[in-house]
Amino acid sequence: METINQTGVTNFLLMGFTEDADLQSLLFGLLLPMYLVTITGNLLIILAITSDSHLHTPMYFFLSNLSFADIGFTSTTIPKTLVNIHTQNKAITFAGCITQMCFFIVFGCLDNLLLTAMAYDRFVAICHPLRYTVIMTPRFCGLLALGSWMISVMGSLSEVLTVLRLSFCANTKIPHFFCDLPEVLKLACSDTLINNIIVYSATIVLAVFPLTGILFSYSQVFSSIRRISAAGGKYKAFSTCASHLLVVSLFYGTGLGVYLSSVATVSSKMSLIASVVYTMVTPMLNPFIYSLRNGDMKGAIRRLLSNMGPLTEQTMAGP
Helix, strand or coil, rough: CCCCCHHCCCCECCCCCCCHHHHHHHHHHHHHHHHHHHHHHHHHHHHHHHHHHHHHHHHHHHHHHHHHHHHHHHCCHHHHHHHHHHHCCCCCEHHHHHHHHHHHHHHHHHHHHHHHHHHHHHHHHHHCCCHHHHHHHHHHHHHHHHHHHHHHHHHHHHHHHHHHHEEEEECCEEECCCCCHHHHCCCCCCCHHHHHHHHHHHHHHHHHHHHHHHHHHHHHHHHHCCCCCCCHHHHHHHHHHHHHHHHHHHHHHHHHHHEEEEECCCCCHHHHHHHHHHHHHHHHCCCHHHHEEEEHHHHHHHHHHHHHHHHHHHHHHHC
């Protein structure tokens, strides 16, 4: 099979979902509103938290970071997909593909680590309530967020930079709607053993370990909730965890679905569907999950929107 050096690769082809023009128009009509809702919803969460002093607590600090990560996670893949569908051009440059992979992994890992930090926050709040303010200080929360960013960036660079050493086959068609690292590695004609070792190691460190931490935290939380005698106390304690548990279930459930389906089936159609849920639906639902189940968040969003109304009218009226 003909091979070309990595420096000779100019474009990859993102094959996307379908060749049918009518279905592509339908997909464009579905993805664009979903993307706009995702950006708007997560921006509202960030603005509501930053503008309301009552929400300047560790839980909402991590939530605002999670919303920012969701915006980046979705914006890494969906705008390029929309452009490709609209222009009927499937090409993405080699540099663009590397960049997309890098940011996709950064924001995906950041989601993992922030969800773990939020689980730890709930663990301390329910299992050690008297020490909560001592443990979850603003400095400690800032260090957790900064550490999550640093680990995500280093993990992403370790996975992506090794792709630059590969030679690729003349066939550069990626059966996906974005540059997914496992799919790109399948196109390589040189040995990918080192790449696979790094990918599996990074998956263990950046996905399995955080998930283990989340499960351990909630095992302790549920154990503490069971020991609460009052029914009202049990409900209140569980309600503070319900939104986060639902988000964790969606994120890890669909994420695992992507990779299990790609391993279990030769066809990539199921993997594509799972990837849409993983990269699009989950970030879109997160603001609704956290706002609809949270009275403080709903109140903050209402106050934000009410304050934005007069400001908009003044802007339109002019000087």
